[in-house]
Amino acid sequence: MADYSDFQEKRIRKITNMYYSRPDVQKEMFEFSKNREISPRYFQGFGKRPDCFQYPGDVFEMVKKGATSFHCSEELWEDPLAVETGMSGEELDEIRIGWDLLMDIDSKYIDYSKIMAQLIIKILEFHGIKNIGVKFSGSKGFHLIVPWKAFPKVINGVDTSKKFPEYPRIVTKYINEKIKNQLIERISNLEKPSKYVKDFTAPQEVMPDLVLVSSRHLFRMPYSLHEKTALASVVLTKQELDSFQLKDADPLKAKVRKFMPDCKEGEASELLMQALDWHRENEIKTGNKNDKKIKSKYADFKPISLDNIQEQQFPPCVKKILGGISDGKKRAVFILINLFRSIGLPLEEVEKRIYEWNEKNKPPLKKGYIQAQLTSSYKKKPFMPPNCKEYYQGIGVCQPDNMCKSIKNPVNYVVKRNFIQNKNKNKKQGKKIE
Numbered sequence: 001m002a003d004y005s006d007f008q009e010k011r012i013r014k015i016t017n018m019y020y021s022r023p024d025v026q027k028e029m030f031e032f033s034k035n036r037e038i039s040p041r042y043f044q045g046f047g048k049r050p051d052c053f054q055y056p057g058d059v060f061e062m063v064k065k066g067a068t069s070f071h072c073s074e075e076l077w078e079d080p081l082a083v084e085t086g087m088s089g090e091e092l093d094e095i096r097i098g099w100d101l102l103m104d105i106d107s108k109y110i111d112y113s114k115i116m117a118q119l120i121i122k123i124l125e126f127h128g129i130k131n132i133g134v135k136f137s138g139s140k141g142f143h144l145i146v147p148w149k150a151f152p153k154v155i156n157g158v159d160t161s162k163k164f165p166e167y168p169r170i171v172t173k174y175i176n177e178k179i180k181n182q183l184i185e186r187i188s189n190l191e192k193p194s195k196y197v198k199d200f201t202a203p204q205e206v207m208p209d210l211v212l213v214s215s216r217h218l219f220r221m222p223y224s225l226h227e228k229t230a231l232a233s234v235v236l237t238k239q240e241l242d243s244f245q246l247k248d249a250d251p252l253k254a255k256v257r258k259f260m261p262d263c264k265e266g267e268a269s270e271l272l273m274q275a276l277d278w279h280r281e282n283e284i285k286t287g288n289k290n291d292k293k294i295k296s297k298y299a300d301f302k303p304i305s306l307d308n309i310q311e312q313q314f315p316p317c318v319k320k321i322l323g324g325i326s327d328g329k330k331r332a333v334f335i336l337i338n339l340f341r342s343i344g345l346p347l348e349e350v351e352k353r354i355y356e357w358n359e360k361n362k363p364p365l366k367k368g369y370i371q372a373q374l375t376s377s378y379k380k381k382p383f384m385p386p387n388c389k390e391y392y393q394g395i396g397v398c399q400p401d402n403m404c405k406s407i408k409n410p411v412n413y414v415v416k417r418n419f420i421q422n423k424n425k426n427k428k429q430g431k432k433i434e
Helices: 002-020 023-033 058-064 089-095 110-126 166-188 269-286 292-298 316-322 329-342 347-358 367-377 410-433
Strands: 038-042 069-073 075-077 096-099 101-106 133-136 142-146 209-211 218-220
Touching (some): 002 023, 002 058, 069 075, 101 110, 110 166, 166 269, 316 329, 316 347
Antiparallel strands (some): 038 069, 069 218, 101 142
């Protein structure tokens, strides 16, 4: 075993000096490393942490000292050298200025990883993300990146930069859930699969997986070599993914280009909000014992039945939504379905109201999307829509009136307004009878 390890080391060291001496490789690695913690690997073990590149030439200087590969953080720091082992989460939050969504696809088989990468790209594009970085991991997987620039900087009054690794984990789990069935089907339908795959339980050793991020998690930098394969972590286009072969990662033939895509500001906002909605709904459904706050709010909630429900009984935010909106429509569907179910509207009326509302949107949501949300909702017990203020401020519909000051949820508003109007109506009718 020791002899084979020596052979591997000699093999990788034969090409490190030649490969890392390339100015284009040094430049791309340096550019990508900005505001990131980096750590060189000296074949068997990592170097000191934290570290960083001050100049492009630092890459080759570390190689001359024995470095064989380079790894970096998903987190972006004001000063990477200020990061210290043992820092509390709050201390890290203070110096973190952002994070990228880095999806690390891991499998024993490159073809399986390739399928998963293609499905993830499809989901990202469905959510309006057109600029996605793709690169080979150096072994049998791929890395996909959505830049920090693409994400909203504040959600519900909280700096998104402080929500690492929570938000990237939620998005990763959401994507995993969305592609699960297609992943099983496509791998199972390969002409000569290494092992027949029916579900996620039996074939754990072959099914590709998305590695969940953690604080100060490192991944292989673009164009870094891989010690076991001596291949380069080359950047690909989405179109090249299908035809990619391991020989395309030959470091002596590697074509250098940027891994970080030139995305639009806020391009991934819809993805993050949808993932947070899914996470919130999933935690309520599963009764996650770790989230006592959610459990105490919703675990014992039972839908109510109100008489003579009229649109004027809805809170200002819901009235604003019902008038038609251009942004936040998918979050609005989530609000409306759960509000209507919580106040006891029958399925037929819920569908009628949702579809009528959608016709007022510019542009309207696809009917298939709405039907999918309705079907998914009615498979579960009803639960209340999100509480007031931040969630509704996020889609620009929070316009509180005097009654809003005394309620915490749109359901409370409807109940209170319905009670007042029915009480006044009964009083008038009582006077006429007398």
